[in-house]
Amino acid sequence: MKVLIRSVRIVDNKSSLNGQVRDFLIEDGILKQIGENITADQAEVLEGAGMSVSPGWVDMRVASRDPGFEHKEDLISVRKAASRGGFAEIVLLPNSEPVVHSKDTLNYISQSGRGGLVKLHVAAAVSRKAEGVDFTEMIDLHEAGAIAFTDGEHPVQNADLFLKTILYLRPLDALLMNRPEDRQLTLYGQMHEGVTSTLIGMKGIPSLAEEMMLSRDLKLLEYALEKSVYKSDKPVLHVSLISTREAVELIRAAKKKGLPVSCDVAAHQLAYQDSDLIDFDTNLKVNPPFRSADDAAAIREGLADGTIDxxxxxxxxxDEESKNLEFDHADFGITGLETAFALSVMYSGLSEGDIIEKLTTQPRRILRLENKSIVEGTTASLTFFETETEWSFDKSYSKSKNTPFLGKTLKGKVRGVVNNGKLEWFE
Structure with a gap:
Protein backbone atom coordinates (compact mmCIF):
# COMPACT_ATOMS: atom_id res chain seq x y z
CA MET A 1 0.00 0.00 0.00
CA LYS A 2 1.36 3.39 -1.07
CA VAL A 3 -1.10 6.23 -0.61
CA LEU A 4 -0.77 10.00 -0.72
CA ILE A 5 -3.58 11.85 1.06
CA ARG A 6 -3.56 15.56 0.38
CA SER A 7 -4.54 18.57 2.48
CA VAL A 8 -5.97 17.17 5.71
CA ARG A 9 -6.12 19.08 8.98
CA ILE A 10 -4.41 17.39 11.93
CA VAL A 11 -6.39 16.95 15.17
CA ASP A 12 -3.93 15.61 17.73
CA ASN A 13 -3.27 17.49 20.96
CA LYS A 14 0.02 15.60 21.39
CA SER A 15 1.40 16.67 18.01
CA SER A 16 3.30 19.87 17.26
CA LEU A 17 1.34 19.91 13.99
CA ASN A 18 -2.04 20.06 15.73
CA GLY A 19 -4.44 22.27 13.74
CA GLN A 20 -2.21 22.44 10.66
CA VAL A 21 -3.06 21.23 7.15
CA ARG A 22 -0.61 18.73 5.67
CA ASP A 23 -0.21 15.97 3.09
CA PHE A 24 0.31 12.39 4.30
CA LEU A 25 2.36 9.74 2.51
CA ILE A 26 1.71 6.24 3.81
CA GLU A 27 3.74 3.32 2.52
CA ASP A 28 3.58 -0.30 3.70
CA GLY A 29 1.64 0.76 6.77
CA ILE A 30 4.21 3.39 7.82
CA LEU A 31 3.58 7.12 7.96
CA LYS A 32 6.56 7.95 5.73
CA GLN A 33 6.13 11.66 5.32
CA ILE A 34 4.04 14.56 6.60
CA GLY A 35 4.49 17.80 4.71
CA GLU A 36 3.29 20.24 2.09
CA ASN A 37 3.08 19.56 -1.65
CA ILE A 38 4.44 16.03 -1.32
CA THR A 39 5.00 14.09 -4.55
CA ALA A 40 5.29 10.32 -4.73
CA ASP A 41 5.65 8.07 -7.76
CA GLN A 42 3.11 5.25 -8.16
CA ALA A 43 1.14 6.33 -5.12
CA GLU A 44 -2.64 6.31 -5.02
CA VAL A 45 -3.68 9.91 -4.49
CA LEU A 46 -6.70 10.81 -2.36
CA GLU A 47 -7.94 14.36 -1.92
CA GLY A 48 -8.59 15.27 1.70
CA ALA A 49 -9.52 18.94 1.40
CA GLY A 50 -11.99 19.81 4.15
CA MET A 51 -11.17 16.68 6.13
CA SER A 52 -9.51 16.24 9.50
CA VAL A 53 -7.30 13.38 10.65
CA SER A 54 -6.55 12.04 14.12
CA PRO A 55 -4.92 8.95 15.60
CA GLY A 56 -7.15 5.91 15.04
CA TRP A 57 -10.18 5.78 17.33
CA VAL A 58 -10.74 3.14 20.01
CA ASP A 59 -14.15 1.84 21.15
CA MET A 60 -14.05 0.36 24.65
CA ARG A 61 -17.42 -1.44 24.62
CA VAL A 62 -18.67 -3.62 21.75
CA ALA A 63 -20.78 -6.78 21.80
CA SER A 64 -19.89 -8.97 18.79
CA ARG A 65 -22.16 -12.01 19.51
CA ASP A 66 -19.56 -14.30 17.92
CA PRO A 67 -19.19 -17.17 18.78
CA GLY A 68 -22.70 -18.45 19.39
CA PHE A 69 -24.99 -15.72 18.06
CA GLU A 70 -23.53 -15.07 14.63
CA HIS A 71 -26.99 -14.40 13.19
CA LYS A 72 -26.95 -11.12 15.17
CA GLU A 73 -23.32 -10.14 14.48
CA ASP A 74 -20.11 -11.92 13.61
CA LEU A 75 -16.46 -10.98 13.70
CA ILE A 76 -16.50 -9.92 10.04
CA SER A 77 -19.60 -7.74 10.19
CA VAL A 78 -18.58 -6.10 13.47
CA ARG A 79 -15.29 -5.03 11.88
CA LYS A 80 -17.15 -3.60 8.89
CA ALA A 81 -19.43 -1.59 11.16
CA ALA A 82 -16.45 -0.48 13.25
CA SER A 83 -14.46 0.82 10.29
CA ARG A 84 -17.51 2.70 8.99
CA GLY A 85 -17.73 4.30 12.41
CA GLY A 86 -14.07 5.36 12.26
CA PHE A 87 -12.71 2.85 14.77
CA ALA A 88 -9.28 1.33 14.26
CA GLU A 89 -9.49 -0.77 17.44
CA ILE A 90 -12.43 -2.14 19.43
CA VAL A 91 -12.82 -4.00 22.73
CA LEU A 92 -15.20 -6.97 22.58
CA LEU A 93 -17.25 -7.97 25.60
CA PRO A 94 -17.08 -11.61 26.77
CA ASN A 95 -20.83 -12.31 26.45
CA SER A 96 -20.72 -14.81 23.61
CA GLU A 97 -21.59 -18.51 23.67
CA PRO A 98 -19.38 -19.85 25.08
CA VAL A 99 -18.50 -16.90 27.28
CA VAL A 100 -14.88 -15.76 27.00
CA HIS A 101 -13.77 -17.50 30.18
CA SER A 102 -11.13 -19.74 28.64
CA LYS A 103 -8.04 -19.26 26.52
CA ASP A 104 -9.60 -21.28 23.68
CA THR A 105 -12.43 -18.82 23.13
CA LEU A 106 -10.18 -15.82 23.64
CA ASN A 107 -7.68 -17.15 21.08
CA TYR A 108 -10.46 -17.92 18.58
CA ILE A 109 -11.58 -14.28 18.63
CA SER A 110 -8.06 -12.84 18.65
CA GLN A 111 -6.92 -14.97 15.72
CA SER A 112 -10.06 -14.23 13.73
CA GLY A 113 -9.27 -10.53 13.86
CA ARG A 114 -5.57 -10.83 13.13
CA GLY A 115 -4.41 -8.98 10.03
CA GLY A 116 -7.64 -7.03 9.55
CA LEU A 117 -8.05 -3.28 9.32
CA VAL A 118 -9.82 -3.11 12.69
CA LYS A 119 -7.86 -4.61 15.56
CA LEU A 120 -9.89 -6.72 17.97
CA HIS A 121 -9.13 -6.62 21.69
CA VAL A 122 -10.87 -9.14 23.91
CA ALA A 123 -12.14 -8.50 27.43
CA ALA A 124 -12.33 -11.76 29.37
CA ALA A 125 -14.95 -12.66 31.94
CA VAL A 126 -14.39 -12.16 35.66
CA SER A 127 -16.50 -15.19 36.52
CA ARG A 128 -17.18 -18.47 34.75
CA LYS A 129 -20.04 -18.08 32.28
CA ALA A 130 -20.29 -14.48 33.56
CA GLU A 131 -22.60 -15.82 36.25
CA GLY A 132 -20.92 -14.06 39.17
CA VAL A 133 -20.14 -17.23 41.13
CA ASP A 134 -16.72 -18.77 40.38
CA PHE A 135 -13.58 -16.95 39.29
CA THR A 136 -12.06 -17.50 35.86
CA GLU A 137 -8.35 -18.25 35.49
CA MET A 138 -7.50 -14.58 35.22
CA ILE A 139 -3.72 -14.96 35.22
CA ASP A 140 -3.87 -17.38 32.28
CA LEU A 141 -6.33 -15.16 30.44
CA HIS A 142 -4.20 -12.09 31.09
CA GLU A 143 -1.11 -13.84 29.74
CA ALA A 144 -3.14 -14.99 26.72
CA GLY A 145 -3.89 -11.37 25.86
CA ALA A 146 -7.11 -10.34 27.61
CA ILE A 147 -7.10 -6.55 27.59
CA ALA A 148 -9.39 -6.25 30.62
CA PHE A 149 -11.77 -8.24 32.81
CA THR A 150 -15.52 -7.78 33.00
CA ASP A 151 -18.70 -9.80 33.07
CA GLY A 152 -19.86 -7.38 30.41
CA GLU A 153 -23.63 -7.20 30.21
CA HIS A 154 -23.88 -8.83 33.65
CA PRO A 155 -22.81 -6.41 36.42
CA VAL A 156 -20.87 -8.07 39.25
CA GLN A 157 -23.43 -8.37 42.06
CA ASN A 158 -21.33 -10.24 44.62
CA ALA A 159 -19.32 -7.79 46.74
CA ASP A 160 -16.78 -10.39 47.81
CA LEU A 161 -16.18 -11.43 44.20
CA PHE A 162 -15.76 -7.79 43.21
CA LEU A 163 -13.30 -7.06 46.02
CA LYS A 164 -11.19 -10.15 45.42
CA THR A 165 -11.09 -9.43 41.69
CA ILE A 166 -9.50 -6.03 42.39
CA LEU A 167 -6.97 -7.65 44.71
CA TYR A 168 -6.31 -10.40 42.18
CA LEU A 169 -5.85 -8.12 39.18
CA ARG A 170 -3.77 -5.41 40.80
CA PRO A 171 -0.43 -7.27 40.77
CA LEU A 172 -1.06 -7.96 37.07
CA ASP A 173 -1.65 -4.25 36.38
CA ALA A 174 -4.91 -5.39 34.81
CA LEU A 175 -8.17 -3.50 34.53
CA LEU A 176 -11.57 -4.38 35.97
CA MET A 177 -14.52 -2.96 34.03
CA ASN A 178 -17.99 -3.05 35.60
CA ARG A 179 -21.36 -1.52 34.85
CA PRO A 180 -23.03 -0.53 38.14
CA GLU A 181 -26.52 -1.95 38.52
CA ASP A 182 -28.26 -3.57 41.49
CA ARG A 183 -30.28 -6.23 39.72
CA GLN A 184 -32.63 -6.66 42.67
CA LEU A 185 -33.78 -3.08 42.17
CA THR A 186 -34.11 -3.31 38.38
CA LEU A 187 -35.94 -6.64 38.19
CA TYR A 188 -38.54 -6.49 35.37
CA GLY A 189 -37.68 -2.83 34.75
CA GLN A 190 -38.21 -1.57 31.21
CA MET A 191 -37.20 2.11 31.21
CA HIS A 192 -36.14 4.94 33.51
CA GLU A 193 -38.33 5.26 36.57
CA GLY A 194 -39.98 8.66 36.31
CA VAL A 195 -43.02 10.55 35.10
CA THR A 196 -43.06 8.90 31.65
CA SER A 197 -42.83 5.35 33.01
CA THR A 198 -45.79 6.14 35.28
CA LEU A 199 -47.82 7.68 32.44
CA ILE A 200 -47.39 4.72 30.09
CA GLY A 201 -47.56 2.06 32.79
CA MET A 202 -44.07 0.63 32.46
CA LYS A 203 -42.04 -0.83 35.33
CA GLY A 204 -39.25 1.63 36.00
CA ILE A 205 -35.50 1.22 36.42
CA PRO A 206 -34.61 3.58 39.28
CA SER A 207 -31.49 5.73 39.22
CA LEU A 208 -30.89 4.41 42.72
CA ALA A 209 -29.96 1.00 41.32
CA GLU A 210 -26.97 2.50 39.50
CA GLU A 211 -25.99 4.89 42.25
CA MET A 212 -26.07 2.39 45.13
CA MET A 213 -23.96 -0.12 43.21
CA LEU A 214 -21.49 2.53 42.09
CA SER A 215 -21.14 3.76 45.66
CA ARG A 216 -20.46 0.18 46.75
CA ASP A 217 -17.89 -0.37 44.02
CA LEU A 218 -16.00 2.81 44.88
CA LYS A 219 -15.97 1.98 48.59
CA LEU A 220 -14.66 -1.51 47.83
CA LEU A 221 -11.98 -0.04 45.59
CA GLU A 222 -10.89 2.33 48.35
CA TYR A 223 -10.93 -0.50 50.89
CA ALA A 224 -8.79 -2.71 48.64
CA LEU A 225 -6.17 -0.01 48.20
CA GLU A 226 -6.22 1.71 51.60
CA LYS A 227 -3.11 0.01 52.96
CA SER A 228 -0.91 0.92 50.02
CA VAL A 229 -0.01 3.93 47.93
CA TYR A 230 -1.15 3.61 44.35
CA LYS A 231 1.29 5.44 42.08
CA SER A 232 -0.03 5.26 38.55
CA ASP A 233 -2.16 7.32 36.19
CA LYS A 234 -3.86 4.11 35.05
CA PRO A 235 -7.18 3.19 36.64
CA VAL A 236 -7.74 -0.05 38.54
CA LEU A 237 -11.52 0.19 38.06
CA HIS A 238 -13.31 1.41 34.96
CA VAL A 239 -17.01 2.18 35.40
CA SER A 240 -19.01 1.51 32.24
CA LEU A 241 -22.05 3.45 31.02
CA ILE A 242 -22.85 5.91 33.77
CA SER A 243 -26.19 7.61 33.20
CA THR A 244 -27.32 9.67 36.23
CA ARG A 245 -26.36 12.97 37.84
CA GLU A 246 -25.43 11.37 41.15
CA ALA A 247 -23.27 8.78 39.37
CA VAL A 248 -21.30 11.62 37.77
CA GLU A 249 -20.93 13.29 41.15
CA LEU A 250 -19.77 10.04 42.78
CA ILE A 251 -17.06 9.58 40.14
CA ARG A 252 -16.04 13.22 40.43
CA ALA A 253 -15.67 12.91 44.21
CA ALA A 254 -13.74 9.63 43.89
CA LYS A 255 -11.25 11.21 41.50
CA LYS A 256 -10.75 14.16 43.83
CA LYS A 257 -9.85 11.66 46.55
CA GLY A 258 -7.26 10.16 44.23
CA LEU A 259 -8.94 6.83 43.62
CA PRO A 260 -7.70 5.09 40.45
CA VAL A 261 -11.04 5.07 38.65
CA SER A 262 -12.24 6.03 35.18
CA CYS A 263 -15.62 5.92 33.45
CA ASP A 264 -17.40 6.20 30.13
CA VAL A 265 -20.79 7.06 28.69
CA ALA A 266 -22.57 5.63 25.64
CA ALA A 267 -22.88 8.09 22.76
CA HIS A 268 -26.57 7.34 22.34
CA GLN A 269 -27.19 8.32 25.97
CA LEU A 270 -26.66 11.92 24.88
CA ALA A 271 -29.31 11.85 22.16
CA TYR A 272 -32.54 10.87 23.95
CA GLN A 273 -34.40 11.23 27.25
CA ASP A 274 -36.94 8.98 28.93
CA SER A 275 -39.81 11.12 27.61
CA ASP A 276 -38.90 9.98 24.07
CA LEU A 277 -40.15 6.48 24.90
CA ILE A 278 -43.77 7.64 24.98
CA ASP A 279 -44.38 5.88 21.63
CA PHE A 280 -42.96 2.52 22.78
CA ASP A 281 -40.17 2.42 20.17
CA THR A 282 -38.21 -0.72 21.11
CA ASN A 283 -35.13 0.71 19.37
CA LEU A 284 -34.98 3.12 22.32
CA LYS A 285 -34.95 0.32 24.88
CA VAL A 286 -31.43 0.35 26.32
CA ASN A 287 -29.74 -0.44 29.61
CA PRO A 288 -28.92 1.80 31.36
CA PRO A 289 -32.09 3.48 30.15
CA PHE A 290 -32.43 6.97 28.80
CA ARG A 291 -32.77 9.14 31.87
CA SER A 292 -34.16 12.61 32.62
CA ALA A 293 -33.14 15.96 31.10
CA ASP A 294 -31.31 16.78 34.35
CA ASP A 295 -29.29 13.56 34.11
CA ALA A 296 -28.42 14.31 30.48
CA ALA A 297 -27.21 17.78 31.48
CA ALA A 298 -25.02 16.26 34.21
CA ILE A 299 -23.49 13.84 31.69
CA ARG A 300 -22.52 16.76 29.46
CA GLU A 301 -21.04 18.58 32.45
CA GLY A 302 -19.05 15.47 33.33
CA LEU A 303 -17.74 15.19 29.78
CA ALA A 304 -16.72 18.84 29.75
CA ASP A 305 -14.82 18.82 33.05
CA GLY A 306 -13.10 15.47 32.46
CA THR A 307 -15.02 13.46 35.05
CA ILE A 308 -16.17 11.20 32.20
CA ASP A 309 -13.05 9.94 30.46
CA ASP A 319 -32.00 -9.49 15.25
CA GLU A 320 -35.54 -8.57 14.22
CA GLU A 321 -37.05 -11.33 16.37
CA SER A 322 -35.48 -9.81 19.49
CA LYS A 323 -36.63 -6.23 18.87
CA ASN A 324 -39.85 -6.30 16.84
CA LEU A 325 -41.96 -7.26 19.86
CA GLU A 326 -44.10 -5.69 22.55
CA PHE A 327 -41.89 -3.28 24.48
CA ASP A 328 -41.69 -5.34 27.66
CA HIS A 329 -40.59 -8.44 25.70
CA ALA A 330 -37.95 -6.75 23.52
CA ASP A 331 -34.25 -7.02 24.31
CA PHE A 332 -32.19 -4.06 25.48
CA GLY A 333 -29.66 -2.50 23.13
CA ILE A 334 -28.75 -0.30 20.16
CA THR A 335 -26.20 -0.85 17.40
CA GLY A 336 -23.86 2.09 17.89
CA LEU A 337 -20.55 1.69 16.09
CA GLU A 338 -21.53 3.61 12.97
CA THR A 339 -23.16 6.54 14.78
CA ALA A 340 -21.02 7.11 17.89
CA PHE A 341 -18.95 9.93 16.38
CA ALA A 342 -21.92 11.76 14.86
CA LEU A 343 -23.89 11.59 18.10
CA SER A 344 -20.87 12.90 20.00
CA VAL A 345 -20.63 15.83 17.59
CA MET A 346 -24.36 16.56 17.73
CA TYR A 347 -25.13 16.11 21.41
CA SER A 348 -22.03 16.11 23.64
CA GLY A 349 -21.38 19.85 23.64
CA LEU A 350 -17.65 19.13 23.34
CA SER A 351 -15.18 20.70 20.94
CA GLU A 352 -13.80 18.59 18.11
CA GLY A 353 -10.49 18.17 19.92
CA ASP A 354 -12.14 17.05 23.15
CA ILE A 355 -14.29 14.49 21.33
CA ILE A 356 -11.19 13.03 19.71
CA GLU A 357 -9.46 12.86 23.12
CA LYS A 358 -12.35 10.76 24.44
CA LEU A 359 -12.13 8.43 21.43
CA THR A 360 -8.34 8.10 21.33
CA THR A 361 -6.01 9.23 24.12
CA GLN A 362 -8.23 8.41 27.08
CA PRO A 363 -9.29 4.89 25.97
CA ARG A 364 -5.64 4.08 25.27
CA ARG A 365 -4.55 5.28 28.69
CA ILE A 366 -7.30 3.34 30.45
CA LEU A 367 -6.65 0.14 28.49
CA ARG A 368 -2.84 0.28 28.82
CA LEU A 369 -2.46 0.54 25.04
CA GLU A 370 0.50 2.23 23.39
CA ASN A 371 -0.13 5.93 22.98
CA LYS A 372 -0.56 7.00 19.36
CA SER A 373 0.39 10.32 17.83
CA ILE A 374 0.74 11.63 14.30
CA VAL A 375 4.51 11.44 13.82
CA GLU A 376 6.62 10.56 10.78
CA GLY A 377 8.12 7.08 10.83
CA THR A 378 5.45 5.53 13.05
CA THR A 379 2.96 2.83 12.18
CA ALA A 380 -0.04 4.53 10.62
CA SER A 381 -3.23 4.28 12.67
CA LEU A 382 -5.43 7.12 11.47
CA THR A 383 -9.07 8.13 11.23
CA PHE A 384 -10.22 10.69 8.65
CA PHE A 385 -13.43 12.62 9.29
CA GLU A 386 -15.47 15.76 8.63
CA THR A 387 -17.02 17.24 11.75
CA GLU A 388 -19.40 19.66 10.02
CA THR A 389 -20.62 17.38 7.21
CA GLU A 390 -24.21 16.18 7.30
CA TRP A 391 -25.08 12.74 5.95
CA SER A 392 -27.99 10.37 5.80
CA PHE A 393 -27.61 7.11 7.71
CA ASP A 394 -29.40 5.00 5.10
CA LYS A 395 -27.38 1.78 5.29
CA SER A 396 -25.93 -0.11 8.21
CA TYR A 397 -23.04 -2.54 7.82
CA SER A 398 -23.98 -4.38 10.99
CA LYS A 399 -25.97 -7.58 10.59
CA SER A 400 -28.54 -6.15 12.99
CA LYS A 401 -30.50 -2.95 12.41
CA ASN A 402 -31.73 -2.15 15.92
CA THR A 403 -31.02 1.55 15.87
CA PRO A 404 -33.36 4.56 15.99
CA PHE A 405 -30.97 6.52 13.75
CA LEU A 406 -31.47 4.63 10.46
CA GLY A 407 -32.94 7.03 7.92
CA LYS A 408 -31.95 10.07 10.00
CA THR A 409 -29.71 12.95 8.93
CA LEU A 410 -26.62 13.06 11.16
CA LYS A 411 -23.74 15.51 11.46
CA GLY A 412 -20.15 14.31 11.65
CA LYS A 413 -19.01 11.94 8.91
CA VAL A 414 -16.20 9.38 8.86
CA ARG A 415 -14.25 9.41 5.59
CA GLY A 416 -11.62 6.74 6.07
CA VAL A 417 -9.49 4.58 8.33
CA VAL A 418 -5.86 3.52 7.97
CA ASN A 419 -4.62 0.77 10.27
CA ASN A 420 -2.57 -2.42 10.22
CA GLY A 421 -1.21 -1.66 6.73
CA LYS A 422 -4.71 -1.35 5.25
CA LEU A 423 -6.92 1.51 4.09
CA GLU A 424 -10.68 1.91 3.75
CA TRP A 425 -11.94 5.12 2.14
CA PHE A 426 -15.59 6.11 2.11
CA GLU A 427 -17.52 8.45 -0.17
Missing part, protein backbone atom coordinates in the same frame (compact mmCIF):
# COMPACT_ATOMS: atom_id res chain seq x y z
CA UNK A 310 -14.34 8.23 27.34
CA UNK A 311 -17.25 7.93 24.93
CA UNK A 312 -18.20 4.43 23.77
CA UNK A 313 -20.64 3.03 21.23
CA UNK A 314 -22.07 0.31 23.49
CA UNK A 315 -22.75 -1.52 20.23
CA UNK A 316 -25.38 -4.11 21.12
CA UNK A 317 -26.77 -5.91 18.03
CA UNK A 318 -30.08 -7.80 18.04
Missing amino acids: AIVSDHNPH
